[in-house]
Amino acid sequence: MMDRRRTQVWKVSAVPGANFESIDEAIPVLQAAEILRQGGLVAFPTETVYGLGANGLDEEAVARIFAAKERPADNPLILHIGNMEAIYGIVTEVPPLARRLARTLWPGPLTLVLPKAPHIPAVTTGGLDTVAVRMPSHPIALALLNAAGIPVAAPSANKSGRPSPTEAAHVIADLFGRVDIIIDGGPTGIGVESTVVDCTGAKPVILRPGGISLEILEEIVGEVDIGPHAWADGGVGGPTPLPSANYQHYAPNAPAVLVEGDPPSLFQCLTQLATELQAQGEQVGLMASRELLEYWQEQGIDPGKWEITCMGSRVNLGEIASNIYRCLRALDETSASKILIEGVPPRGIGLTIMNRLRKAASDQVVNA
Numbered sequence: 001m002m003d004r005r006r007t008q009v010w011k012v013s014a015v016p017g018a019n020f021e022s023i024d025e026a027i028p029v030l031q032a033a034e035i036l037r038q039g040g041l042v043a044f045p046t047e048t049v050y051g052l053g054a055n056g057l058d059e060e061a062v063a064r065i066f067a068a069k070e071r072p073a074d075n076p077l078i079l080h081i082g083n084m085e086a087i088y089g090i091v092t093e094v095p096p097l098a099r100r101l102a103r104t105l106w107p108g109p110l111t112l113v114l115p116k117a118p119h120i121p122a123v124t125t126g127g128l129d130t131v132a133v134r135m136p137s138h139p140i141a142l143a144l145l146n147a148a149g150i151p152v153a154a155p156s157a158n159k160s161g162r163p164s165p166t167e168a169a170h171v172i173a174d175l176f177g178r179v180d181i182i183i184d185g186g187p188t189g190i191g192v193e194s195t196v197v198d199c200t201g202a203k204p205v206i207l208r209p210g211g212i213s214l215e216i217l218e219e220i221v222g223e224v225d226i227g228p229h230a231w232a233d234g235g236v237g238g239p240t241p242l243p244s245a246n247y248q249h250y251a252p253n254a255p256a257v258l259v260e261g262d263p264p265s266l267f268q269c270l271t272q273l274a275t276e277l278q279a280q281g282e283q284v285g286l287m288a289s290r291e292l293l294e295y296w297q298e299q300g301i302d303p304g305k306w307e308i309t310c311m312g313s314r315v316n317l318g319e320i321a322s323n324i325y326r327c328l329r330a331l332d333e334t335s336a337s338k339i340l341i342e343g344v345p346p347r348g349i350g351l352t353i354m355n356r357l358r359k360a361a362s363d364q365v366v367n368a
């Protein structure tokens with residue numbers, strides 16, 4: 001066993017969707033797979049966020065994940081697999097709708113909740129009789145999972161309560177000295193976690209919105225319900241609670257307010273709030289779109305006194321999704337005492353973005 005206090009960071013370059021450029025590239029991945037098999041902790045990139053992996057069948061290894069992250073023990077983990085067939089070693093049944101979703105969307109940012117096989121330890125599933133399964137599409141993740149040949153339990157590789165990591169630097173900041181290996185595969189592409197779908201009932205239920213939108217799921221399986229904690233507006237309805245719903249989710253150090261609405265009134269409202277807060281002596285931090293920055297320029301507004309982090313363009317919500325966690329971490333590095341977050345339309349991946357931003361704002365929402 002390695003000395004976890006001496007975390008090693010291994011850089012692996014792989015082009016998403018392509019193979020490793022040379023056999024040398026694969027060697028650290030094979031070594032990391034061996035460390036997983038021996039019960040160690042390996043942080044690795046996926047197409048959504050970095051995961052903190054351990055052998056999902058090994059109770060002690062899984063317990064190490066909870067310890068490293070300081071995660072509440074009853075919040076269940078996702079088991080990651082490197083090929084479709086591996087699902088049959090984890091669940092007792094793959095109902096037709098789950099099969100259709102997996103066949104269409106795996107590998108990819110979709111997690112299916114299914115009845116668990118008896119040999120999956122309770123520590124992995126938080127004592128539930130279901131298990132969450134996902135086949136990620138990142139080439140490093142796939143290579144690692146197939147080389148390990150075991151289901152790999154992997155929550156996001158952040159300390160509990162911190163934003164999910166989209167770069168190896170974020171994992172290093174949170175978990176250095178607590179894990180064996182951090183595989184640095186560069187920034188993750190999607191930047192928000194997988195969509196978690198409960199497939200144990202007659203109709204699929206989104207427990208957590210993520211990288212796959214409601215609209216895409218409905219194209220594949222027809223009507224899909226949205227669980228009580230999955231809405232971007234904090235609404236309730238639907239039968240299945242998310243086990244993690246009771247926990248303190250990430251909120252920045254400074255109190256944050258999410259501002260919803262459409263431009264231009266959205267931009268006017270954000271500008272007015274920032275001006276007022278500054279007049280009250282607050283150091284204002286802003287998570288803004290490129291369009292808001294352009295609006296200020298056009299209006300001759302000088303945002304120089306505010307701490308601004310740009311999420312990307314409102315016409316490309318995928319770009320905004322890929323930046324929100326990095327932006328939240330960036331604002332925590334500033335002296336901002338109040339944070340204003342620009343909302344986006346809750347459609348497509350926008351539902352996922354708003355779900356995460358609402359949590360970051362601890363449900364403090366203003367309508368423009």
Ligand code: TXA
Pocket residue numbers: 046048049050051052075076077078109111113125128130131132134136154155156157192193194195196207208242243244245
């Ligand atoms: O994109 C992702 O899903 C990333 C990467 C690393 O794969 N993983 C991730 O894991 O976000 P984590 O642990 O941060 O979030 C897993 C979510 C939690 O909200 C948990 O409550 C839910 O999935 N979950 C896990 N098992 C479940 C189960 N059996 N029933 C219902 N929800 C479950």
Ligand code: MG
Pocket residue numbers: 155156164
């Ligand atoms: Mg997480």
